[in-house]
Amino acid sequence: MYSENIHAPGSASPATTDDADMRYQIRDAKVEDAPALADTVIEPIVTTFRGHVPDQCLSWITKDESIANWQRWFGQDREDGEFLLVAELLEGGVVGCALGGPQTADSRFAGELYLLGVLSTYQRQGIGRNLVAAVAARLVQQGIQSIQVRVLTINPNRNFYERLGGTYIYEEPYDWNGVLLAEAIYGWTDIKCLLTD
Numbered sequence: 001m002y003s004e005n006i007h008a009p010g011s012a013s014p015a016t017t018d019d020a021d022m023r024y025q026i027r028d029a030k031v032e033d034a035p036a037l038a039d040t041v042i043e044p045i046v047t048t049f050r051g052h053v054p055d056q057c058l059s060w061i062t063k064d065e066s067i068a069n070w071q072r073w074f075g076q077d078r079e080d081g082e083f084l085l086v087a088e089l090l091e092g093g094v095v096g097c098a099l100g101g102p103q104t105a106d107s108r109f110a111g112e113l114y115l116l117g118v119l120s121t122y123q124r125q126g127i128g129r130n131l132v133a134a135v136a137a138r139l140v141q142q143g144i145q146s147i148q149v150r151v152l153t154i155n156p157n158r159n160f161y162e163r164l165g166g167t168y169i170y171e172e173p174y175d176w177n178g179v180l181l182a183e184a185i186y187g188w189t190d191i192k193c194l195l196t197d
């Protein structure tokens with residue numbers, strides 16, 4: 001599940017994807033992307049959950065607060081090994097983002113996908129899968145072989161992770177702006193299955 005507790009990118013060579021009618025690259029995010037990052041986090045979440053959770057959940061953060069969080073992240077507020085990738089149309093415009101890095105809370109998985117979002121009008125075109133593949137590739141570069149992700153049990157997109165071969169591991173309570181929900185943890189013991197050619 002998305003969290004704005006943003007805690008470090010390494011150096012990614014941009015990957016370019018040439019789909020039938022949409023060309024985009026996946027690259028390391030830059031501080032100048034902060035406003036677009038706020039959009040790629042907030043819009044997909046609000047669009048997904050509106051009508052499914054109390055409105056107080058959907059006002060968990062403002063765009064200005066999110067921009068400030070991202071700017072802090074580029075400054076110093078990030079963990080060792082953490083990295084932030086964006087999907088950017090070649091014609092311009094960031095349409096997705098993914099935050100990944102090592103994790104130590106659960107010894108079964110060495111890496112975590114902390115955040116993934118694709119603007120709603122660009123979903124179901126393979127961007128999410130390619131962002132996850134780019135995160136997996138970066139983690140492999142770091143010597144990490146396994147990965148987990150947290151997703152709210154009520155998130156209709158949790159099937160995305162099942163489609164990508166994730167295994168349901170367990171659930172934990174999750175407090176979303178004062179509303180108690182549950183999040184499911186999905187894991188991949190061999191991260192290589194997430195890599196694309």
Ligand SMILES: CC(C)(COP(=O)(O)OP(=O)(O)OC[C@H]1O[C@@H](n2cnc3c(N)ncnc32)[C@H](O)[C@@H]1OP(=O)(O)O)[C@@H](O)C(=O)NCCC(=O)NCCS
Nearest residue numbers: 001044117118123124125126127128129156157159160163
């Ligand atoms: C989840 C999310 C990142 C998926 O991104 P996307 O670009 O739409 O996903 P892709 O197009 O790469 O889909 C990859 C595969 O998963 C499937 N898939 C995608 N979303 C799905 C869903 N909600 N339910 C079932 N399958 C789904 C696709 O059909 C595709 O399958 P295929 O390989 O058989 O064609 C996007 O829906 C999103 O940003 N949602 C809002 C935020 C969110 O829920 N983030 C994840 C929780 S932390």
